[in-house]
Amino acid sequence: MKRLLMHSPIVVAVLWIVGYLLLTLLPLLVLLLYPPPGGRGFWIEFSVALGFIGLAMMALQFVITARVNRIDSSYGIDILLQFHRYTSVVALLMVLVHPAILFIAQPETLQLLNFPQAPWRARMAVLATLAFLTMVITTIWRKQLKIPYEPWRAIHTILAVLAVGLGFGHALGVGNYLGLFWKVVLWSGIILVSLWLIIYVRLVKPWLMTRKPYIVEEVLPQQGDVWTLALRPLGHEGFTFAPGQFAWLTLNITPLSMREHPFSMSSSGECADRIEFGIKAVGDFTSTIKDVQPGTKAYLDGPYGVFTIDRYWDSAGFVLIAGGVGITPIYSILLTAAQRRDDRPFLLIYAVASWEDITYKDELESFKENLDLTIVYVLRKAHDEWEGETGYVDRSLLAKHIPRHRGSRHYFVCAAPVMMAAVERGLFELEVPVTNVHMEHFNLA
Ligand SMILES: Cc1cc2nc3c(=O)[nH]c(=O)nc-3n(C[C@H](O)[C@H](O)[C@H](O)COP(=O)(O)OP(=O)(O)OC[C@H]3O[C@@H](n4cnc5c(N)ncnc54)[C@H](O)[C@@H]3O)c2cc1C
Known part of the structure; x- marks a missing residue:
């Protein structure tokens, strides 16, 4: 019974949420249990708490977007990305309200905005906030700003690393709340895991993918301006998948280039040695599928997704x-x-x-x-x-x-x-x- 419960998708999904809340609120709990010496009044403490929660939420975005199969399979990638979007906006609000309260409660802190003369910890806060703000604006209004998907993705990653890195630098610099050695250890742990995840997703995983290449076996026209792209694993067994799932496809270039696109498999989930995709020409990449030559190298990251009757x-x-x-x-x-x-x-x-x-x-x-x-x-x-x-x-x-x-x-x-x-x-x-x-x-x- 206990085992059954632990494997129920709903129980697992709830456990991930509890884990997320715990991790987000952990720094705050530590703060409450071990308050820094010399209380500075409710509003200052509240403002600092918001800053910490915002930073923890930012760091956890790396986990949410790391394509961890166990997390993805509990919710589905689109729900996770919706969550990523909404929680980013909430985190940004916290990060913005954090100094706003400080400026109202202690107007003399406004001097910290004088960038050339401000101490490094304040400069880092300003830069982290600007990086975060730019990231959110260029994501929400990407299409209106006419930023193509691939450059946007690269910029998004750089801004995310900058925002979290500088945010952490700011927290360390302020020091008041991170004075205790093990508080630094806790925060460093959160930041290092987040950075490791980004390195894993952007470098280690693509490198592992180069060791399991596929080749294009054929490209067949279908009705409705769709092309079937059929791949065969080269020197390995390929993968089976639950029908309805998708994979990230990289064609003709190394997966390290970060130019991958998601496509649902259209072949049978039981057939690992020939994986097919039905691709409609809608833009730069998809319009080139019809010209792809048999023998072209391809790489797949998958399977992902919960859109399956299985x-x-x-x-x-x-x-x-x-x-x-x-x-x-x-x-x-x-x-x-x-x-x-x-x-x-x-x-x-x-x-x-x-x-x-x-x-x-x-x-x-x-x-x-x-x-x-x-x-x-x-x-x-x-x-x-x-x-x-x-x-x-x-x-x-x-x-x-x-x-x-x-x-x-x-x-x-x-x-x-x-x-x-x-x-x-x-x-x-x-x-x-x-x-x-x-x-x-x-x-x-
Ligand atoms: C889970 C999933 C399954 C999909 N399955 C299929 C399928 O079976 N068949 C099919 O034809 N299409 C599928 N798509 C859509 C397909 O990924 C996009 O049409 C394709 O990536 C567009 O790329 P493009 O360069 O040709 O077009 P562009 O004109 O460059 O892009 C058009 C829009 O597609 C999106 N897009 C572009 N590149 C990417 C990318 N690398 N990752 C995510 N989104 C991107 C962006 O919103 C962009 O604005 C699927 C998408 C998802 C998320």
Whole structure:
């Protein structure tokens, strides 16, 4: 019973949250248990506490974004990244309010803003705050500021290291609260683990990946401006994955270059020696896929993600809802289920621009031979003879097709953001339990 409880995904997810709260509040607890000598009044102590919590939250962002499989598999990468975004803003607010309170409570501390004459500990605080502020602004408004993804990612990493490093330098410089030897040890531990994680993710892991290369076996055109990129492991066994998961792909360059892109595997989860991706040309990298030559070297970091029916073995059946290229993880789910001869009912609602844009149409139809599969195509622009569904996937369309016993199924949705939002709303209004709805967002950044 105890073992079962420890392995339950909900228990594990709750334990990670408790761990996060403990680590965030640990420096504060130490502060409360061993207050520095000579109390300086509530507001000063409060301001310092905010600074410490903000710094701890900043340092923990390295853990959240380090692609630690055990953490990722408890929540899914998009929930973790949402958490990363929101907690960064909260941490920034704390970091900003920390000096603001100080300036109000002790106006003479405003002199610390006189950068050329201020002591190093104050300069470090100013620089750390500016780095943090720039990081948040360039992330929230990246698209409006027209910063391409790759340079943004590199700058984001540098600013993060600067913000945490300088923030820690400031805390050490102030010294008042870090006077005790082991308090320094505690903080140094948090900072060193964070920095190690960034070195591991950006250098060690990519280096390990170079030892497990893949080669491009073929590139095949599919309907809907999608290209199948098929990879074969070179000198190793590849990996199996739960259908619906994704991996980070680097093509033709070393993974150390940090130019990797996430794609869902579209092949069968059971087939480790040929891994396929269905890639739609939408930008710089994806537009080059059609020209990739067989024999090109590739590297994969994965599998990642929780968008998979394998986590719900006790579900009575599944409703899969795809829009456009969002079919790729769902295709892998259906292909693997067909190979496994899964006897549960599957309903696929698949929205595309037109009949010609249905990717994997023949393959999907062929799955019906081995699966209890119903497919509802939803065409935005239908031809004259079309008698099926048209328009958008909304509440009324869902109500018409999803099973009456809504809670007996698990629902997997992968589409463009507008469609995902409409489907989520529709399912909610149709009283599908939120715990049964799983979403995969392709636009993480
Ligand atoms: C979990 C997941 C699974 C995905 N699966 C598929 C799939 O199966 N098939 C498919 O066609 N697409 C998939 N995508 C989307 C795919 O990663 C992007 O379309 C691709 O990275 C765009 O790169 P680009 O250089 O061609 O386009 P750009 O024009 O450079 O970028 C377009 C947008 O894509 C995002 N993006 C660009 N580069 C990256 C990157 N390295 N990492 C994360 N986001 C980036 C940014 O928001 C950017 O603004 C998936 C995305 C995620 C997060």
